[in-house]
Amino acid sequence: MPLVDLVMPKLGESIMEATILKWHKKVGDAVAQDETVLDIATDKVDSEVPSTHAGVLNEILFKENDVVPIGAVIARLETEAGSANAHLSNSNGNITADEIPYQPANITPAANTAQPSAAKPAIRFYSPLVLKIAQEEGIGMAELEAIPGTGQDGRVSKKDILDYLSKDSGARVQVPGAPEIKEPATVQPAKANLPAVQTSVQTQATEASKTQVEVSNYGPNVEIVEMDRMRKLIAKFMVDSKHISPHVTSFTEADVTNLVMWREKVKKDFEKRENTRITFTPLFVEAVVKCLKKFPLINCSIDGDKIIIKKDINIGMATALPSGNLIVPVIKNADQLNLVGLSKQVNGLADAARNNKLKPDDTQGGTFTLTNVGTFGSLMGTPIINQPQVAILAVGAIKKRPVVIETPQGDTIGIRHMMYLSMSYDHRIVDGSLGATFLTAVAKELEGWDVNRSF
Secondary structure, three states, X not given: OOEEEEEOOOOOOOOOEEEEEEEOOOOOOEEOOOOEEEEEEOOOOEEEEEOOOOEEEEEEOOOOOOEEEOXXXXXXXXXXXXXXXXXXXXXXXXXXXXXXXXXXXOOOOOOOOOOOOOOOOOOOOOOHHHHHHHHHHOOOHHHHHOOOOXXXXXXXXXXXXXXXXXXXXXXXXXXXXXXXXXXXXXXXXXXXXXXXXXXXXXXXXXXXXXXOOOOOOOOOOOOOOOOOHHHHHHHHHHHHHHHHOOEEEEEEEEEOHHHXXXXXXXXXXXXXXXXXXXXXXXXXXXXXXXXXXHOHHHOEEEEOOEEEEOOOOOEEEOEEOOOOOEEOOEEOOHHHOOHHHHHHHHHHHHHHHHOOOOOHHHHOOOOEEEEEHHHHOOOOOOOOOOOXXXXXXXXXXXXXXXXXXXXXXXXXXXXXXXEEEEEEEEOOOOOHHHHHHHHHHHHHHHHOOOOOOOO
């Protein structure tokens, strides 16, 4: 029976690897097409991997908790009938580069004259992430091959190479013919010793070095709770964002009385006609989209000394998960949606988040993020930028307050629905004048809401 490879699927533009959480099938089990075979986790979201073919699970190549590169073969299925894609071959039977989403490094160990000429040395697998770390830390290929691997078939994982680097320089392997290692700070990258890796995956920057503070005594009356996987990732992202972007936060307030009264007037008819609720979030998103069109520099990212202005407007919305953690699903092409479309997108993504049904692509590609801190009663906040974006807007709780109202007949005091807005932005590209002007423009959009508009 022909074998079909099940590969780790592509999960997003910036995702290079995923962790296997749970296998739902074992070797010998029958598998239907599109049936879930395993659960995986990335630094963005958990997901299920369905089978691409029907058959019997013949081989499992990775264990639970293994970190697997995108495109790597993770299992093989026996099928009744093969297909051209089953073995990644073209009509001539030759494998083509376009058909392989991920390739291991083509590493050839040093020749051994004692071996027979017909013998071929084993090729050791290195992921692009491991090679990137080795390159930046000045680890030559000979030294890399000497690092013990704990991954599948003795492969060197990210943890293996980071553990190796954490050792004292004196404990690192000295390989004959390799330059002597002196102080870690003086090691220069040996780029010539690393093989070329042919891959379409763009590697991210390696993790910043971590400083762990050991606490020997927690006190007599404490409870120690381990962070879950997502909380650890959130903590890392928040710290990284503060290191990457010099944060500045501007504040303003908006009289959203017209917006509140309009929503109160139309919400029953809206839900009856469109079969979905209208919350404040799509109203905020609509105002943000209009202002991003006027100020495109807010809808960008930074790559070194290059400014990448995004033509698409994809709005991320911070959403609470049942665990209490936050995730940011993305409304793609929000500028092409009317208020009904925005409402359906907002409610659909929020429901998927609450029920752990988000797909990996649902959290990818955001260009600007909105977080509603008012949902939890906060008047305002100083949000942390969602990298690689350059700005994030927080909207606070809407409160009734007495305020001064300017009229043609003079100033008067009235009870109005007021809301604070705050925006944190990357001061490398967004100056205070631009940040404050954009924030004020959003407030004016909300204040100028037409109470007579239809939906």
